[in-house]
Amino acid sequence: MSVLIYTDTSNGAFTKNAFEAANYGSLVAKNEGTSATAIVIGEAKDISILGTYGITKVLHFNEALLTNFDPQKVAQIIIEAAKKISATTIILAHDYSGKAVAPILAAKLDVGLVTGAVALPEGNTVKKTVFSGKAFATIEIKTPTKIITVLPNAVEKQTFSETLSTEAFSCEIPSTRLTVKEVKKASNELSLTEADIVVSAGRGLKGPENWGMIEELAKELGAATACSRPVADIGWRPHHEHVGQTGLAIRPNLYIAIGISGAIQHLAGVNGSKVIVVINTDAEAPFFKAADYGIVGDAFEVVPKLIQAVKKLKA
């Protein structure tokens, strides 16, 4: 019995979601009285940092061949690593890689999978979000081995100080018909799904030319920017900023909604945020019902003041 965690990397560095998965997996291992092993694929800087997330052992599959992500191959490596350490629980982040790999793992191993966990397992049951954040379900995994993908902020970060042992690992991987030709990333932009703070604006901003203050506020807070769906649909903002039921679902620590009414489909994608601030001229805007803090006021007056207040705080 042991716990295996897939810790994904991007450009040779662990992703924030990989750390979340490692932290979650270590807590699962602790609860089960067993140890937490991470599988690392490809080049990775500073592997020892995983010790501070409770990992005691790393299996490192370091082959250049795998700098390109192919879920079929990644799944096969995880299966072989799980066999080697007799893993009974496999943990992945519920991010783009985890969503690709976890279902393949579950089908190949013929075991139960719960995606989008928001809490540690209790026995064989795991709590996850359903109805796009409008509810939670507690799901029993009926197979002896379980696979779980974890949402950001599912559990509090614990501080561990484990010393790691790293072992080179290799296995046969299937030849596949898929190749990654190119990876395009907006280089210095903070990724929306990984940001701790998100500043988001809607149709209340009246036009794309008014986003300067939104970007400035985001910059002052070290936040990513997001928007409501109509704003992306009319082309005021790029599509990748669209959050909600039919866009990205995000779970930052702080979500600041400016000039967004708070339609049910918008809330579905953001109500996993820890703290919600709403700025809206309409005191009856539904978003206030989901908010922790609210200002009834005009964004064009409030936001510039907010920028000054944040600057003052940091000074």
Next chain:
Amino acid sequence: MKIVVCISKAPDTTSKIAFKENNTQFDEAGIQFIINPYDEWYALVRALELKEANGGNVTVLNVGGAENDPIIRKALAIGADDAARIDAPTNDALFIAKQIAAYLKSNPADLVFFGKETIDYNGSQVGGMVSALLDLPYVSLASKLELNGTTAMLEREIEGGIELIETSLPFVLSAAKGMAEARIPNMRGIMAARTKPLNIVPAFEASNATEIKSFTLPPAKTGCKYVDADNVDELVNLLRNEAKAI
């Protein structure tokens, strides 16, 4: 070219979510069911566009009971050529994937499309599972697909960007925003849908790997703390010292 689009039934996005039987079952009273938006807007419409450009046949495939027939007819009205419904319960993703894989083994397809997830259980599971059961390449959360003969170029969403992927037929994908623009069925489509074939397929023997035990609603917010628009410093103070969020 044969394309199979797997569609799921989902509650309308405006649905108020409630549970019954001691919070063990979703309360369907008053709920309007739709085709899961990702399956309809992106997977189905892209399949139809590819058929229009290259010829071929688009089959919609659904797992479930007769209560799903109206959404299947809607997919036919949007333009699918025929449909199959595997008459099986839908309580577990792996079970559903095994039904679909069994169907595809006897009815092979060049392309198998799913939506990126359903808006009810948010699993993002069945497409990947089917790809594994059939040993086919899997492109998750694909936002673009172009075909050139049997070669496919795709864009796949990743953290903060996209990946450009090349693969060849047959393969499985899950479709995300960007893949296509939603289509509204017209009167001719609706009329034609009535006579298009909807084949009922018996369930394939399999067991469930998971089971939903109970549902809960998120704790209600304890109430919004209002700050005066002229006192923005106070908001920053609360966010720093009370919420510890900045």
